Amino acid sequence: xxxxxxxxxxRITKTGKRIMLECxxxxxxxxxxxxxxxxxxxxxxxxxxxxxxxxxxxxxSDGYSVSRQAQAKFSLSLESAIPNQTALYFCAxxxxxxxxxxxxxxxxxxxRLTVL
Amino acid sequence: GNxxxxxxxxxxxxxxxxxxxxxxxxxxxxxxLFWYVQYxxxxxxxxxxxxxxxxxxxxxxxxxxxxxxxxxxxLEKGSVQVSDSAVYFxxxxxxxxxxxxxxxSLTVIP
Numbered sequence: 001x002x003x004x005x006x007x008x009x010x011r012i013t014k015t016g017k018r019i020m021l022e023c024x025x026x027x028x029x030x031x032x033x034x035x036x037x038x039x040x041x042x043x044x045x046x047x048x049x050x051x052x053x054x055x056x057x058x059x060x061s062d063g064y065s066v067s068r069q070a071q072a073k074f075s076l077s078l079e080s081a082i083p084n085q086t087a088l089y090f091c092a093x094x095x096x097x098x099x100x101x102x103x104x105x106x107x108x109x110x111x112r113l114t115v116l
Numbered sequence: 117g118n119x120x121x122x123x124x125x126x127x128x129x130x131x132x133x134x135x136x137x138x139x140x141x142x143x144x145x146x147x148x149l150f151w152y153v154q155y156x157x158x159x160x161x162x163x164x165x166x167x168x169x170x171x172x173x174x175x176x177x178x179x180x181x182x183x184x185x186x187x188x189x190x191l192e193k194g195s196v197q198v199s200d201s202a203v204y205f206x207x208x209x210x211x212x213x214x215x216x217x218x219x220x221s222l223t224v225i226p
Contacts, residue, residue, distance in 0.1 A: 004159075033214075042205065042218035043160075050212075090159055094214075103209050104150070107159035 023091030122217030139206035147210030
């Protein structure tokens with residue numbers, strides 16, 4: 001089983017619908033992240049959480065919200081999906097680094113979302 | 117601030133050719149540097165990393181050296197294989213955040 005699991009892997013929805021992407025991890029990491037990947041733009045950070053009570057906005061948080069239900073679970077919601085949110089979404093985890101700058105990210109396999 | 121710039125692709129090489137993918141960075145403090153690889157239909161996975169200046173990361177025949185004087189972390193491989201076809205991302209970890217380049221797509225043809 002994968003250490004970082006995302007569901008659903010693929011989703012097609014319509015403009016205005018609410019969508020939730022879920023992420024669970026078995027790595028025991030405190031830090032979790034949601035990224036969005038678009039061709040030519042690389043990965044952009046949407047939200048991140050350093051522990052259950054800590055939620056932070058990333059580079060492109062508008063139109064998204066998150067919930068950290070437990071150490072192992074971090075979900076991303078699109079309250080009212082729009083076509084330019086069509087993208088590949090990745091959840092990732094990392095350890096709390098003892099010294100800043102040593103962390104490594106562990107990624108899920110991605111959730112491909114299409115908004116019509 | 118922190119940022120990463122990597123060469124744009126796509127890159128197409130014949131099998132056994134030499135590969136270089138350039139990556140430069142700007143950073144405050146002492147970042148760690150990474151190369152991640154994304155195979156078709158999969159998530160990103162760590163290829164190699166270096167945590168301080170002059171460190172060389174290596175894995176699966178790929179190498180990259182952390183050059184503080186030129187703020188670079190170029191990825192190299194002496195002889196690429198078809199199985200190396202993927203998208204490669206240079207990344208930096210600093211100020212408690214990760215910063216990614218835009219990715220370079222590599223296709224290796226037999």
